[in-house]
Amino acid sequence: MTSALNIRVPLRVQVFGALASTGLLLLITLGVFLPRLVVTRFDDQELAQMHADTLRVAAALHTELDSLTTFALNWSNWDDTYHYVQHPNRAYETSNLVPDSFKSARLNLMLFLGSHQQLVHVSAYDPAQQKLVPGDALAHEVLGLKHSDLLPSSEQGSRQGIVMLSSGPWLLAARPILTGRGHGPSTGTLIIGRQLTPALLGDLKRDAALSLTMTRVPNSLAARIVQSPGGVLTGVVSDTQVAGRTLVRDLGDAPTLLLSVGAGRQEHANGVLTAHMILLSVLTVVLTFTGLCMLLLKTLLLDRLGRYRQQVQAIRTQNQLSTRFLVSGRDELSDLGHALNGLLDQTEWSQRQLHQQATYDDLTGLPNRTEFKRVLADMMRSDHPFAVMLLDLDNFKSINDTLGHDVGDEILRGTAARLATAVPEGGLLARLGGDEFAVLLPSGTVDTTVLAQAEQLISVLSQPIHTSAIDLQIRASAGVSHWPDDASDTVTLLKHADLAMYWAKTAQSGLEQYHRAFSEQATYRGNLERSLQSMLARQELWVAYQPVMDLVTRQPVSCEALLRWEHPEYGSVSPDTFIPIAEERGLVQEIGLWVLRAACTDAAGWNRAGRALKVAVNVSAVQLRGAHFAEQVTDILNETGLPPALLELEVTETAVMANMAEATRQLLHLRSIGVSIALDDFGTGYASLELVRELPLNKLKLDRSFMTSAETESRSRLIMSIVIDLANALDLEVVAEGVETGEQHTMLLAWHCPFAQGYFYSRPLSHGAFLDFLNRQ
Numbered sequence: 001m002t003s004a005l006n007i008r009v010p011l012r013v014q015v016f017g018a019l020a021s022t023g024l025l026l027l028i029t030l031g032v033f034l035p036r037l038v039v040t041r042f043d044d045q046e047l048a049q050m051h052a053d054t055l056r057v058a059a060a061l062h063t064e065l066d067s068l069t070t071f072a073l074n075w076s077n078w079d080d081t082y083h084y085v086q087h088p089n090r091a092y093e094t095s096n097l098v099p100d101s102f103k104s105a106r107l108n109l110m111l112f113l114g115s116h117q118q119l120v121h122v123s124a125y126d127p128a129q130q131k132l133v134p135g136d137a138l139a140h141e142v143l144g145l146k147h148s149d150l151l152p153s154s155e156q157g158s159r160q161g162i163v164m165l166s167s168g169p170w171l172l173a174a175r176p177i178l179t180g181r182g183h184g185p186s187t188g189t190l191i192i193g194r195q196l197t198p199a200l201l202g203d204l205k206r207d208a209a210l211s212l213t214m215t216r217v218p219n220s221l222a223a224r225i226v227q228s229p230g231g232v233l234t235g236v237v238s239d240t241q242v243a244g245r246t247l248v249r250d251l252g253d254a255p256t257l258l259l260s261v262g263a264g265r266q267e268h269a270n271g272v273l274t275a276h277m278i279l280l281s282v283l284t285v286v287l288t289f290t291g292l293c294m295l296l297l298k299t300l301l302l303d304r305l306g307r308y309r310q311q312v313q314a315i316r317t318q319n320q321l322s323t324r325f326l327v328s329g330r331d332e333l334s335d336l337g338h339a340l341n342g343l344l345d346q347t348e349w350s351q352r353q354l355h356q357q358a359t360y361d362d363l364t365g366l367p368n369r370t371e372f373k374r375v376l377a378d379m380m381r382s383d384h385p386f387a388v389m390l391l392d393l394d395n396f397k398s399i400n401d402t403l404g405h406d407v408g409d410e411i412l413r414g415t416a417a418r419l420a421t422a423v424p425e426g427g428l429l430a431r432l433g434g435d436e437f438a439v440l441l442p443s444g445t446v447d448t449t450v451l452a453q454a455e456q457l458i459s460v461l462s463q464p465i466h467t468s469a470i471d472l473q474i475r476a477s478a479g480v481s482h483w484p485d486d487a488s489d490t491v492t493l494l495k496h497a498d499l500a501m502y503w504a505k506t507a508q509s510g511l512e513q514y515h516r517a518f519s520e521q522a523t524y525r526g527n528l529e530r531s532l533q534s535m536l537a538r539q540e541l542w543v544a545y546q547p548v549m550d551l552v553t554r555q556p557v558s559c560e561a562l563l564r565w566e567h568p569e570y571g572s573v574s575p576d577t578f579i580p581i582a583e584e585r586g587l588v589q590e591i592g593l594w595v596l597r598a599a600c601t602d603a604a605g606w607n608r609a610g611r612a613l614k615v616a617v618n619v620s621a622v623q624l625r626g627a628h629f630a631e632q633v634t635d636i637l638n639e640t641g642l643p644p645a646l647l648e649l650e651v652t653e654t655a656v657m658a659n660m661a662e663a664t665r666q667l668l669h670l671r672s673i674g675v676s677i678a679l680d681d682f683g684t685g686y687a688s689l690e691l692v693r694e695l696p697l698n699k700l701k702l703d704r705s706f707m708t709s710a711e712t713e714s715r716s717r718l719i720m721s722i723v724i725d726l727a728n729a730l731d732l733e734v735v736a737e738g739v740e741t742g743e744q745h746t747m748l749l750a751w752h753c754p755f756a757q758g759y760f761y762s763r764p765l766s767h768g769a770f771l772d773f774l775n776r777q
Helices: 002-006 013-076 078-082 091-096 099-105 136-143 198-205 219-227 266-318 332-359 369-382 395-404 406-421 445-457 490-507 514-531 576-584 588-608 621-625 629-642 654-658 661-674 689-695 702-709 714-729 743-748 769-774
Strands: 109-113 119-126 131-134 160-163 170-177 190-196 211-216 232-236 240-248 259-263 384-392 428-433 436-442 476-483 511-513 541-550 555-566 571-572 615-619 647-651 676-682 701-702 732-734
Touching: 013 160, 013 170, 013 190, 013 198, 013 211, 013 232, 013 240, 013 259, 013 647, 078 647, 099 119, 099 131, 109 136, 119 136, 136 160, 136 190, 160 211, 198 211, 211 369, 219 232, 219 240, 232 436, 259 588, 332 369, 332 384, 369 428, 369 436, 369 490, 384 445, 384 490, 395 406, 406 428, 406 436, 436 445, 436 676, 445 476, 445 511, 476 490, 490 511, 490 514, 541 769, 555 576, 555 588, 555 769, 576 588, 588 615, 588 621, 588 629, 588 769, 615 676, 621 654, 621 661, 629 647, 647 661, 654 661, 661 676, 689 732, 701 702, 701 714, 702 714, 702 743
Parallel strands: 476 511, 555 615, 615 647, 647 676, 676 701, 701 732
Antiparallel strands: 109 119, 109 190, 119 131, 160 170, 170 190, 211 259, 232 240, 240 259, 384 436, 384 476, 428 436, 541 555, 555 571
16 A cells, blocks of 8 residues: 555546546437437427328318218209109108118218108118118207208208217218209208218228317317418327317308317337437447546546545444544645545544534523434334423513513523423433423323323423513423324424424413324315415416395395305315415415406406496405505406496404504595495494494495394394394495395395395305306396
8 A cells, every 4th residue: 555655646536527527418418409309300200190191081071071962962863852752652762761772872861851841751770780770869950950051052052061969970961852854943852961980980091090089179279270281280199199180161161170180109209219229329339438438547546545435434334533544655645645634633523512512402401303303213213102292482482572582591491490390200301492392201101191291391380480581471382292103203203293282372272182183184274375375376266256135126236256265186165264374374465356356357247248236345354454455446446447336345343443543544545436335244243333333334234143043032133123223224235144044034024124145045156157147037
């Protein structure tokens, strides 16, 4: 080793890096561009072939249709047929309308109509059974088509085209029935049909690799096909399928049918294979060249560095940082050896310092999260059941904000000292971070023991903690999870204890044990939170409308816009579930404006169609707190063209009381431009009568709880009657919510309540269903 180190040879690391980088760059460049260049040419050939196949199949279909028309001409300009439709007889039918006639011409249907287009005779042929079958239902379906499309317009005219019947696509041809010389007058019409069966489609495509389908063309696709070269739209359907689409005219000469031709992507597969073969060849060359270069570098440099590597591995394996490299010589490698020895000196000193910092908390002197998790792992390996308790101080942030972080640190040290006195034997107390502590409870198999230990730990915090500023009474919330019952690893165990602590804090119960339902609810809530960020972009929100009815005329006079969320995984999600989450994430303002704009857009459309119907939209406290809410409403009205008189904003006592002065200012401004204001859920709060006096209201909406109890409680009936009389005296409109029975409707009429809404009249309806409801009224 000494003689090797004495050899002074310059290092070749830069050369090795340059070679490796060049080879990698070449591979990346070829990997990115070569497949595109090669495969694109194959794909273009594939699409061109599909374009030609589609045109060929379309031409074959038109040829088939022309042959059907020619066959119809031969039968319609025949003296026997001419006389038959005037005087139907069995001789003509038994001689001509036989299975062989249908089979030889590949026909499935013949309809003979009289001079007044009445049905004289129908014959239908089933090629599968090779016999005539009843054709009355098929004749009825054909004659149900539009006559102007089905029947020739003149004695010398004809009709031909494709129609979609219940049994699939059919080729139809219709000719006036004339004499053998083509003279009139016409005695009727002959309609001949040929069903596009799979066998017939197979004959048309003339290529077993192709697949044919015919459907009605979507409106969105028709324009694209018309604008495509040759009227054929080709494209890749999937990794294994390419398709060509062209329009086919129906019996009325309208391009309403779509002919789709499909085929496998053999050319594309050949292109991919060719690109892979080229890449493989280049890779072989690059690897060979790189291997030769590496062999040279190994001989000149890497063997010597390998000796250093062996010494490094020995130090790592034996964990002996006191071991040093044996260095001799005067070249770059000897300089590296001296540098490594200096690094070992520094690392050995730093490791001793870091071990203390990495495993213990500086503020409290307790084990930290890392050390606590290490102990948990050791406990799991010992296979002895145990429990973990996570404890968090309630409202600790407010202590830091109001009294300062120094006092907060005193609270943390005092809390740690108190908890340490109650840790059971064999347990461990740690500070995980912030105001969160963790306790290992060894008696993990007995729930009563664990709960008793946890309650004892919480109880030691019942007395105030002395600080330099003030003696503070603190509260804590804790959660407990068990191993192995609740988790099989440390991460999950701590996560479940944290979930239990969250539920304890939410329910203000002080202490909770983990249950599986906590995880399910947390997952559900987390998924909803993530979905909320993009539900508007994915158009998952929609607005339902519930009519408000005039009780005397039983006609709708307005409607209420109700927000709905159709989640792709959970289906319909109640607003009571996702609105609180939206409030936490700061999305209520955006959602509220979306609902307002959607409702105003729909109502403006109804108004332009001659149905002026007021729409009511709920307003949240967050929207009312916004300084520009009134301006936003005005902008939306101008944007959608909805007259202000056709918009009603519903506010609740909770939303208004959050900032009474600001809410009143906003509502007064909106009232001044003609927007109606309604107080929703009237009668459920503490200050409803005060709000009636203070707010610029047009309407009171009585809470559904009154209707629920009105049928059985005389006090509720009396309150309802008095409130209705009060509203009428104050010149306020009244709407009773939650009407579900005819008896409730009758009571409201007796109390002279003008308006109501509820399931008795209609459930909340989608936009289309609501329009149908209005049209039925």
